[in-house]
Amino acid sequence: MIEILRAGPLTTVQDLGRPGWRDRGLSLCGALDEFALQAGNLLVGNPPGAAGLEFTLGPATLRFHADACIAVTGTDADASLDGRPLRPWWRQRVGAGQTLKLAAPRERMRSYVAIAGGLDLPPALGSLSTDLKGGFGGLDGRALRDGDRLPLKPSPALPARTVGMRPPEWTPVVRALPGPEHEDFTTAAREAFWATDWAVTPQSNRMGYRLAGTVLERERGEELASHGVLPGVVQVPPSGQPIALLADAQTTGGYPKIAVVIRADLWKLGQLRLGARLRFVPFTPADALAALREQRLLLDQIRMAL
Amino acid sequence: MTTLSVHALGEAALCCTLPAPLSLEQQQRVWQLASSLADRAGVQELIPGMNNLTLVFDPLRTEPTELEAAVQALWAKPLRRQQAGRLVEIPVTYDGPDLGDVASHCGLSADEVVRRHTQGQYVVYFIGFQPGFAYLGGLDEALHTPRRAEPRVAVPAGSVGIGGAQTGIYPLATPGGWQLIGRTSLALFDPHATPPTLLAPGDLVRFVAASE
Numbered sequence: 001m002i003e004i005l006r007a008g009p010l011t012t013v014q015d016l017g018r019p020g021w022r023d024r025g026l027s028l029c030g031a032l033d034e035f036a037l038q039a040g041n042l043l044v045g046n047p048p049g050a051a052g053l054e055f056t057l058g059p060a061t062l063r064f065h066a067d068a069c070i071a072v073t074g075t076d077a078d079a080s081l082d083g084r085p086l087r088p089w090w091r092q093r094v095g096a097g098q099t100l101k102l103a104a105p106r107e108r109m110r111s112y113v114a115i116a117g118g119l120d121l122p123p124a125l126g127s128l129s130t131d132l133k134g135g136f137g138g139l140d141g142r143a144l145r146d147g148d149r150l151p152l153k154p155s156p157a158l159p160a161r162t163v164g165m166r167p168p169e170w171t172p173v174v175r176a177l178p179g180p181e182h183e184d185f186t187t188a189a190r191e192a193f194w195a196t197d198w199a200v201t202p203q204s205n206r207m208g209y210r211l212a213g214t215v216l217e218r219e220r221g222e223e224l225a226s227h228g229v230l231p232g233v234v235q236v237p238p239s240g241q242p243i244a245l246l247a248d249a250q251t252t253g254g255y256p257k258i259a260v261v262i263r264a265d266l267w268k269l270g271q272l273r274l275g276a277r278l279r280f281v282p283f284t285p286a287d288a289l290a291a292l293r294e295q296r297l298l299l300d301q302i303r304m305a306l
Numbered sequence: 307m308t309t310l311s312v313h314a315l316g317e318a319a320l321c322c323t324l325p326a327p328l329s330l331e332q333q334q335r336v337w338q339l340a341s342s343l344a345d346r347a348g349v350q351e352l353i354p355g356m357n358n359l360t361l362v363f364d365p366l367r368t369e370p371t372e373l374e375a376a377v378q379a380l381w382a383k384p385l386r387r388q389q390a391g392r393l394v395e396i397p398v399t400y401d402g403p404d405l406g407d408v409a410s411h412c413g414l415s416a417d418e419v420v421r422r423h424t425q426g427q428y429v430v431y432f433i434g435f436q437p438g439f440a441y442l443g444g445l446d447e448a449l450h451t452p453r454r455a456e457p458r459v460a461v462p463a464g465s466v467g468i469g470g471a472q473t474g475i476y477p478l479a480t481p482g483g484w485q486l487i488g489r490t491s492l493a494l495f496d497p498h499a500t501p502p503t504l505l506a507p508g509d510l511v512r513f514v515a516a517s518e
Contacts, residue, residue, distance in 0.1 A: 228353030228360025252434030
């Protein structure tokens with residue numbers, strides 16, 4: 001069992017989300033840096049999509065009431081175990097009674113703790129992800145609070161050697177494909193979208209980042225009928241200030257979509273900090289697929305190396 | 307036949323849209339297209355919208371151009387005779403805080419608003435916005451009422467409202483601007499049930515006035 005001594009600003013149980021119910025209005029949810037969660041799981045011998053803990057901007061303290069094997073991934077939060085620095089992106093043994101501390105990260109947004117065996121919580125509709133808006137999944141459908149206790153599944157026997165990996169390189173530059181309504185925007189708007197910086201405003205959350213920058217105007221202005229949207233879609237409401245949708249986004253929307261962030265870069269988007277600046281780079285579908293293949297290959301390599 | 311335009315929505319989804327005007331027959335063809343694609347390898351999710359369909363697929367298993375060709379081939383098939391949708395009756399206690407405002411906006415008595423609201427047969431066009439939130443077609447024109455000037459900070463789950471030409475039920479507590487005319491005790495969304503929502507696209511809905 002893990003006891004949450006200090007939960008931090010927004011700590012939730014997340015796996016890779018709850019696909020399959022979007023035609024019923026259920027958001028996908030899931031880890032915003034899905035690469036970090038998957039890598040952490042592989043490091044501790046879990047299936048890549050097992051549920052772990054997602055921390056937002058630290059600082060948090062957890063006490064382990066049983067021996068465990070963990071990996072801390074995502075952004076570097078100066079993790080320490082009983083006051084001794086703990087190497088991020090490495091498999092670590094934790095003894096019963098030990099305390100894991102995460103500090104406020106100096107850059108980026110989210111850190112992950114994967115635990116061998118996984119959390120012993122009841123899945124909702126096939127997933128342990130917390131749906132904050134719907135109020136279900138994870139632990140009672142809410143962010144963790146001080147004093148919460150999370151039961152653990154029995155940890156499988158792991159080889160004693162410690163293993164780890166180099167964290168992937170993060171930049172505030174995400175690659176994206178033009179969206180279905182890209183050509184509806186004025187030439188000036190299209191140029192500004194791809195060539196200028198966008199600031200992540202404080203009115204942002206797990207549903208989406210509201211961005212601030214040049215006002216993007218449309219050439220053609222007819223309203224769109226409500227349609228399905230996905231994490232990574234960049235939509236532009238009448239204010240001309242784009243919204244980049246994230247994992248908790250609602251399933252349908254009505255704004256024109258200027259771009260869609262490629263799947264392989266969704267984790268980079270999810271790691272942007274409020275106030276950070278972001279740049280979109282145009283990409284092609286073929287290159288997007290190659291990038292996705294490369295990312296899957298990297299995860300396969302971690303699995304095979306262990 | 308209406309032309310279906312198919313656009314890539316990133317590398318892992320297609321957006322299939324129909325030109326205006328919206329119609330129930332087009333929407334029935336959207337549901338038919340969704341169900342005929344459901345078992346296709348690599349297809350992960352089919353999300354009907356208002357006269358459109360978003361299709362999510364695994365791009366490492368499915369070639370988008372092949373998928374698009376399959377979508378167009380299926381779209382060319384005629385509409386099978388629709389089995390009448392499942393009829394769902396929703397008991398409503400018509401005591402909403404805005405019932406009086408709706409009545410005076412429409413120039414009707416509150417009883418007449420209730421009578422007309424319960425007389426309609428509604429169709430679930432699609433689900434969105436919240437888990438189990440149904441976009442219903444079929445509201446009597448005499449009941450169309452603009453949204454409230456000041457949205458409520460919290461609308462309780464189960465509230466039945468009118469917003470413009472739409473009527474619907476809020477599955478979860480949420481901020482909202484619709485005119486609230488009543489409430490139902492039925493759960494529109496239950497994460498412990500499979501399926502988790504009371505309503506699905508294509509269902510028919512009737513509101514039944516519940517006695518206290």
